[in-house]
Amino acid sequence: MPRTTRVLLLFLLSLLSLSSWACRSSSSPSSAPRSTGLQLVTDEIGRRVAIPRHPRRVISLAPSVTEMLFALGVEERIVGVTSYCDYPPAAREKERVGDVLNPSLERILALQPDLVILSTATQLERFARRLEAVGIPLYVVDVERVEDVFRSLEHLGAIMDCRAEAERVVRALRARLERVRARVRGRPRPRVLMVVQRDPLIVPGRGAFMTDLIQEAGGQSITADAEREWTPYSLETVVARAPEVIILPSREPITRRLANVRWPELETTPAFRQGRVYVIHNDLLMRPGPRLIEGVEALARVLHPEAFR
Numbered sequence: 001m002p003r004t005t006r007v008l009l010l011f012l013l014s015l016l017s018l019s020s021w022a023c024r025s026s027s028s029p030s031s032a033p034r035s036t037g038l039q040l041v042t043d044e045i046g047r048r049v050a051i052p053r054h055p056r057r058v059i060s061l062a063p064s065v066t067e068m069l070f071a072l073g074v075e076e077r078i079v080g081v082t083s084y085c086d087y088p089p090a091a092r093e094k095e096r097v098g099d100v101l102n103p104s105l106e107r108i109l110a111l112q113p114d115l116v117i118l119s120t121a122t123q124l125e126r127f128a129r130r131l132e133a134v135g136i137p138l139y140v141v142d143v144e145r146v147e148d149v150f151r152s153l154e155h156l157g158a159i160m161d162c163r164a165e166a167e168r169v170v171r172a173l174r175a176r177l178e179r180v181r182a183r184v185r186g187r188p189r190p191r192v193l194m195v196v197q198r199d200p201l202i203v204p205g206r207g208a209f210m211t212d213l214i215q216e217a218g219g220q221s222i223t224a225d226a227e228r229e230w231t232p233y234s235l236e237t238v239v240a241r242a243p244e245v246i247i248l249p250s251r252e253p254i255t256r257r258l259a260n261v262r263w264p265e266l267e268t269t270p271a272f273r274q275g276r277v278y279v280i281h282n283d284l285l286m287r288p289g290p291r292l293i294e295g296v297e298a299l300a301r302v303l304h305p306e307a308f309r
Helices: 064-070 091-093 103-112 125-133 146-159 162-185 209-216 237-242 282-286 292-303
Strands: 038-041 048-052 058-060 079-081 115-119 138-141 191-194 203-204 230-232 245-250 275-282
Touching: 038 146, 048 138, 048 209, 048 275, 058 064, 064 091, 064 115, 064 138, 064 146, 103 125, 125 138, 125 146, 138 146, 146 162, 146 292, 162 209, 162 292, 191 209, 191 237, 203 209, 209 282, 209 292, 245 282, 245 292, 275 282, 275 292, 282 292
Parallel strands: 058 079, 058 115, 115 138, 191 245, 245 275
Antiparallel strands: 038 048, 203 230
């Protein structure tokens, strides 16, 4: 089925955009004949693509992909990133090739990559076609659920020839997620409004990884039935659905309750009446990479503080 088109151009005014690509695949990389020096892989939107067996000069065109590559310990092979790739701090030292919406083809070509990796959560289909037209191998990562982070790490581990490290990273992250699941299991699920952007109000809907994140943290998103992954939403509908917890994006490194937040249209909701309006660092909730597990942990502590005492 076709994916949601790029409403995410509004995503925090500049952070991310969505593509309209379709047809994901769960198959993992598989080898082509060794004599070619290439391997044939199926990327995460179902494209068959020939890439080097041992990529040495990689460009990441998504912050989440950059974080995955660093987590796998192959940062020395990253020759270029976007201007939004700011984590871990060492990523800021890499050569910049533009932002996630307008990467520079000229800068990419100058870096002579043997592989470019992008994400359906950040890239435009037209630019991907330009890369393919000049013969640069292109692998697409696609995360729609929290569990997909593990799959993407395993696939990148296979592509980058670091399977053992990928297995170690995935095992550690999965253990953390399982601990959250165990703590929230069987507890009442509060109704949650997750805010991507406040004015105009943008929220995650059906098929968005943030909707799944809320579910994993032991909540239920009041916008989960919205047809688009990232969609404008009316304040009247929010009031009618009576969220018990409201989560706002923040650049602050800590999760905290907002004591004096002003949002007159929503002050009659249970969340406001009970003082359950919080901010969580937006990178933990909105970047579908390894830190998404940290986002699940932070959100679960907000939704179920009694389970983490």
